[in-house]
Amino acid sequence: MSNKYSFFKNCFSKIFKKNNKELNARNAIEEIIEEDEPEPIQSIDNDEKEMIGNVLDLRDIQVQDIMIPKVSIISVSVTTKIEIVINKFVENKINTLLVYQNNDDNIIGVLYLKDIAACLQINLNNKNINYNQKQFNINLFIREVLFIPPTMKTLDLLFQMKQTGNKIAVVIDEYGCVAGLVSFMDLMEEIVGDIKDATEIKKQKTKIVVSNDGSILTDGQSTFYEIEKYGNLKIVPNDDFNDTIGGMITSMIGRIPVKGELIAFPQQSLEFEVVDADIRRIKCIRIRKVN
Numbered sequence: 001m002s003n004k005y006s007f008f009k010n011c012f013s014k015i016f017k018k019n020n021k022e023l024n025a026r027n028a029i030e031e032i033i034e035e036d037e038p039e040p041i042q043s044i045d046n047d048e049k050e051m052i053g054n055v056l057d058l059r060d061i062q063v064q065d066i067m068i069p070k071v072s073i074i075s076v077s078v079t080t081k082i083e084i085v086i087n088k089f090v091e092n093k094i095n096t097l098l099v100y101q102n103n104d105d106n107i108i109g110v111l112y113l114k115d116i117a118a119c120l121q122i123n124l125n126n127k128n129i130n131y132n133q134k135q136f137n138i139n140l141f142i143r144e145v146l147f148i149p150p151t152m153k154t155l156d157l158l159f160q161m162k163q164t165g166n167k168i169a170v171v172i173d174e175y176g177c178v179a180g181l182v183s184f185m186d187l188m189e190e191i192v193g194d195i196k197d198a199t200e201i202k203k204q205k206t207k208i209v210v211s212n213d214g215s216i217l218t219d220g221q222s223t224f225y226e227i228e229k230y231g232n233l234k235i236v237p238n239d240d241f242n243d244t245i246g247g248m249i250t251s252m253i254g255r256i257p258v259k260g261e262l263i264a265f266p267q268q269s270l271e272f273e274v275v276d277a278d279i280r281r282i283k284c285i286r287i288r289k290v291n
Contacts (some may be wrong), residue, residue, distance in 0.1 A: 063157055064150035065225045066187075067171050067180030069243040072221060075100050077140055078108060082116075085138065089113050096168060099142050105177045109142035110168045116141060145170050150179055153262070158187050180243065214289065217275065220246030220282035233287065235268060246282035249274075258283065264290075 074084055075098035088097055095113040095115055119141070147167040148157060159170055166185040174187055179285055202255050207228040211216045216231040221244050227236045235245065242248040249272055255278060257263060263272040276284040 046234050061154045062150065063148060063152045063154055063169070063171055063182050064180065066154060067150070067223075067243075068186075069180050069221065069223060069247075070104075070178050071244070073098060073178070073181050075104055075107070076111070076138075077101070078142075080138065082138075083112065085116065089116070094185070098145070098168075098170070099138065106177060107147075107170050108144065111138070111141050112143065115143075147172050148182075149173075154182075154187060157182065161187070164275045201236075207283070211286075216287040218245060218285055218287065220244065220277070220285055221232075222246075226249075227287075231287075234287075235270070237285075238267070245272075245285060245287075249282060250284070 074088060074094060075094050076088055078099050078101045085097065085134045089095070093286060096114075097111040098107050099109050099111055101108050114235040125201060146157075146164065146166045147158075148161060148169045148171055150171050150173060152153060161167060161169070161184050170178060171180040173179040176284055207219045208222055210231055211217060216227065216229060216232065216233055223244055224235050224237060235248075237248050238252060239248075242251055252265070253263060254269075256279065257274045259274055259276045259277050263274070267274060271288045271290045273288070274282060274284075275286050276282075
């Protein structure tokens with residue numbers, strides 16, 4: 001076990017020792033393999049091999065493939081009151097909040113729950129929060145975020161996060177608008193697999209479900225990457241402006257479909273059944289392969 005750990009530690013330490021301009025990840029790993037052959041390689045189990053392979057795959061994956069789409073981003077205005085900020089954290093069970101000024105495309109930073117909690121002197125026994133609204137200035141807690149294009153490679157982002165210490169990156173499209181969000185945890189999940197608690201696992205299982213008949217039941221906000229990863233179905237969007245399956249379907253027909261409606265997608269031999277929808281968006285879709 002110690003040999004395995006030493007190899008894996010050596011691998012990642014060498015990858016981050018030099019930036020990608022001097023030595024890219026693939027060369028770093030190949031160099032380590034050549035140096036350590038043959039015994040350490042034989043001691044690596046399948047999980048470790050898969051993790052190393054996942055690192056190499058990051059070179060081919062763009063951030064737009066794994067980002068959280070804008071519609072799912074939770075943010076607050078820089079003028080938001082402290083009680084509303086706290087409620088956002090608690091209600092959504094998150095530990096970070098993006099902060100914007102004037103509109104949600106003008107992101108100025110991120111709030112971390114741990115910073116707010118330390119300031120507000122949380123009394124865990126009585127579950128009371130003591131604070132002075134006049135003394136609370138949200139600007140004091142805002143941390144920097146990275147701003148990146150959708151086409152940036154995830155491995156490049158991993159290096160940039162390592163170099164800057166920033167763990168949150170906001171994806172900006174060609175028009176300067178927010179397209180999505182990628183966190184350091186998202187990148188780690190690409191390497192080691194999904195890091196979720198029991199609640200998240202249950203939520204994911206209900207978000208994308210493969211039925212016995214081969215059809216896929218999915219949330220309307222599921223990304224194409226998620227559908228391919230969890231539903232084993234690759235869907236190529238019909239244009240570059242849609243990040244989610246619901247967005248693509250709405251774009252295809254020029255309106256929000258109604259519950260029970262069937263939409264054909266003959267270009268990829270697929271049929272979409274709208275299982276649930278309201279006047280604003282598609283909530284649930286069943287995807288079927290057709291001949």
